[in-house]
Amino acid sequence: MSEELFQAMAQSIVDGDIEAARRLAQQAIEQGIDPLDAINKGFVVGVNYVGDQFARGEMFLPDLVLAGEAMKAAVATLEPEMARRGTERKTLGKVVLGTVQGDIHEIGKTLVGTMLSASGFQVFDLGVDVPAERFVAKAREVDADIVGLSALLTTTMLRQREVIQALEAAGLRPKVKVMVGGAPVTAAWAQEIGAEGHSEDAIGAVAVAKRLVGA
Amino acid sequence: MAGRIRSLSDRRLRLEVLCPEDVERIHTATLDVIETVGVRFPSQRALAIWEAHGAKVDRETMVVRAPGALIEEALRKAPPVYTLAARDPALDLPLDGQHVYVGTDGCGVEVIDLETGVRRRSCLRDIEEIARIADYLEEVAFHWVPVSAQDCPPESRGLHELRAIWRHSAKHVQTESIYSAREAEAAVEMAAALAGGREALRARPILSIMECTTSPLGHDGGSLEAALVGAEAGLPVGFMTMASCASTGPATLAGNLVVGNAEVISALALIQLAFPGAPVFYAAAQTAMDLRTGAYTGGGPEDFLFGAATNALADFYHIPLSMGSFATGAKEPNWQAGIENSLSTFMASVVGSDMLLGVGLLHGSRIWSYEQLLMDCEIWDLICHMMTGIVVNEETLALEVIREVGPGGNFLKHRHTKEHMRALWIPHLMDRRPYEVWEERRDGARDWARARAREILASHDPRPLDPLLDAELGRIIAAVEG
Numbered sequence: 001m002s003e004e005l006f007q008a009m010a011q012s013i014v015d016g017d018i019e020a021a022r023r024l025a026q027q028a029i030e031q032g033i034d035p036l037d038a039i040n041k042g043f044v045v046g047v048n049y050v051g052d053q054f055a056r057g058e059m060f061l062p063d064l065v066l067a068g069e070a071m072k073a074a075v076a077t078l079e080p081e082m083a084r085r086g087t088e089r090k091t092l093g094k095v096v097l098g099t100v101q102g103d104i105h106e107i108g109k110t111l112v113g114t115m116l117s118a119s120g121f122q123v124f125d126l127g128v129d130v131p132a133e134r135f136v137a138k139a140r141e142v143d144a145d146i147v148g149l150s151a152l153l154t155t156t157m158l159r160q161r162e163v164i165q166a167l168e169a170a171g172l173r174p175k176v177k178v179m180v181g182g183a184p185v186t187a188a189w190a191q192e193i194g195a196e197g198h199s200e201d202a203i204g205a206v207a208v209a210k211r212l213v214g215a
Numbered sequence: 216m217a218g219r220i221r222s223l224s225d226r227r228l229r230l231e232v233l234c235p236e237d238v239e240r241i242h243t244a245t246l247d248v249i250e251t252v253g254v255r256f257p258s259q260r261a262l263a264i265w266e267a268h269g270a271k272v273d274r275e276t277m278v279v280r281a282p283g284a285l286i287e288e289a290l291r292k293a294p295p296v297y298t299l300a301a302r303d304p305a306l307d308l309p310l311d312g313q314h315v316y317v318g319t320d321g322c323g324v325e326v327i328d329l330e331t332g333v334r335r336r337s338c339l340r341d342i343e344e345i346a347r348i349a350d351y352l353e354e355v356a357f358h359w360v361p362v363s364a365q366d367c368p369p370e371s372r373g374l375h376e377l378r379a380i381w382r383h384s385a386k387h388v389q390t391e392s393i394y395s396a397r398e399a400e401a402a403v404e405m406a407a408a409l410a411g412g413r414e415a416l417r418a419r420p421i422l423s424i425m426e427c428t429t430s431p432l433g434h435d436g437g438s439l440e441a442a443l444v445g446a447e448a449g450l451p452v453g454f455m456t457m458a459s460c461a462s463t464g465p466a467t468l469a470g471n472l473v474v475g476n477a478e479v480i481s482a483l484a485l486i487q488l489a490f491p492g493a494p495v496f497y498a499a500a501q502t503a504m505d506l507r508t509g510a511y512t513g514g515g516p517e518d519f520l521f522g523a524a525t526n527a528l529a530d531f532y533h534i535p536l537s538m539g540s541f542a543t544g545a546k547e548p549n550w551q552a553g554i555e556n557s558l559s560t561f562m563a564s565v566v567g568s569d570m571l572l573g574v575g576l577l578h579g580s581r582i583w584s585y586e587q588l589l590m591d592c593e594i595w596d597l598i599c600h601m602m603t604g605i606v607v608n609e610e611t612l613a614l615e616v617i618r619e620v621g622p623g624g625n626f627l628k629h630r631h632t633k634e635h636m637r638a639l640w641i642p643h644l645m646d647r648r649p650y651e652v653w654e655e656r657r658d659g660a661r662d663w664a665r666a667r668a669r670e671i672l673a674s675h676d677p678r679p680l681d682p683l684l685d686a687e688l689g690r691i692i693a694a695v696e697g
Contacts, residue, residue, distance in 0.1 A: 060506035062461060104257070104435055107463060111509055154324055155369035183511075183581065184324040184363070188336070201508045 016066025500539025
């Protein structure tokens, strides 16, 4: 019985069907299925399939994003039950993410957040135009492993350095690793400002984040 | 100084990508979006203007919902024809619907060094050198800021960039890298100093300002305020949408046009509400997201179609268009760059887009290449040539000549050939040499382009800026930094 349910869960992720994912998660709770089983034997199977198909060029970025959104909905539905049982989903690490102060460009950063959370990271997205002190405060509050900094302009890119300096001044470095991205950001710039990670796109960002947490 | 501009002015080829009914439907859908969904204007000054004209303004979300009639009425105040003035009047660019002009692309962040061939971060000196070469090239009608002066302070960077271009060229400058009211005010002051005062600048705007929208359906506050400052001073201002299918716009091309159109015409309407009759232009570089990486593609059939379709929209509003063409996504001047830059420029030219941006950048407008600059100029020259079409008259039918030469002869020695041969296209960078010559030398377009760029840099140094004026510009910039 639960085999069929697990299969439907995986399929809901493959289809990027947010409503179905939420409904199936609810169904699992009602049937007394361990939420961790629902995630690991059901939904994650779908995530892995989509990832695999993407790597083969059979599925595309919008498929990944929708799968990520469906996964997020499933996990959110299961969370209260996990809390009740005193269990917790094991994540690869905690990532605090945002677009730096003075910059309102959102889509690249949001895409990175979706990809990271679909890949098993816990993501805290601070949005756009985020001052250095908010990155520092959030990183401290959640005990972050990684801070991700986005910038689209050469003028705001300089703020990435300021956030790294603020993290250092707050004594959070080098425990907290920093990833930078955005159209004008290059590997040379990342190295110059002391960021451990840089990627030109959201798929690459997942690999970089995994490397930084040793996953 | 090249003394003249290679513009397209005798366009005989025609293409209709959108029929009048299609344009009407896109327009109606756009007004629906502006009225019911709204567009975000995160600027108190902009919101106050909208409110004063009866638009619905949500101060919390900064989303403006404006009735279609308000937008249409405002757009009708925009002048359909005006001139981008140059400091040298011989290089003025009338935007009269009859001409197509090319500018340098912008705003890159790296440069492939002309001497070492190594890719490195862009700096102020690059802008000076690119401006000198662009000043020389008659294919380049006006300047954008080609790369970012990353060795200048962020708060005045856009001003240093303008000064660097003005030092080396008297052609029109359109900046796409000023996005705060404070910098825009200083830029106006600098332009006024060069033009001989505020009124002289209004009469002959030697500077225009291009701002980017924030797709989907949004704007940047600083950009809006910079545009308002420019428009108040009489500088032509435009807004460019880069809405991309499947990411910042719908996956379907028509829907993406609606999103981009809503961004651009709402911003242009704002300018007209604030300063009725101010010269404005429509600008677009729409594309489709790369489905594998999410990247901005900078080329592909969708871009080429947008290149032709957008002019139908701009024409519908009787507003000049600045259209993204060239600007390949290729990493180096290669097969991909050739295809993308030729097709995008062909499609934007055949419909008569007023301004094309632009020549010289690789990798989706990130990396400056002098080789690509020269190759793009050759593409432009080729396309201008094609657009003139085929003239059919007694002289060109050459019936008498054919009769005289007859079967088996040749036309080489005929007077008619000598008279007309220079109308045939002559390439500078295409390799038409015998195979053996190529085999021996193994060189080609990239080598010749590089050599040409070096030659121009070594020989062309016009310094069209009076040292006293240059010092005045320096003082204005210093005041912003102080």
